[in-house]
Amino acid sequence: MAHRLITLLETLSSQQFRTVVLLALGLETWQIADLLQTSEQSVLTYLNDSLRRSGCRDAQELSVRALEECDHDLYDESRLKREMATLQDAAQKILTRSGASPQLALAN
Secondary structure (H helix, E strand, C coil), rough: CCCCCCCHHHHHCCCHHHHHHHHHHCCCCHHHHHHHHHHHHHHHHHHHHHHHHHHHCCCCHHHHHHHHHHHHCCCCCCHHHHHHHHHHHHHHHHHHHHCCCCCCCCCC
16 A cells, blocks of 8 residues: 655645745755744744654755655645735745835746
């Protein structure tokens, strides 16, 4: 009997998943906090909880797992788009505030 892999999208809360994705994209904790409109301490809590829930040893392993799952199309596409849409909205607000071009496509 084959076992089905439980993905990070299924394992983590929405906020934890968004945090992990942003970490995997190379953002620092303060940048993630700004995008998610929360404190840096909350971001660290999301990451620690994500490590515990996922069984990953460290942030690097967690990031690699998120990227590999995405690369292997293991995420439900409609749910992934929903989760990432909030990040796109936040990124566009930050770009607008900074005077940069408001056209950013994080999730296509």
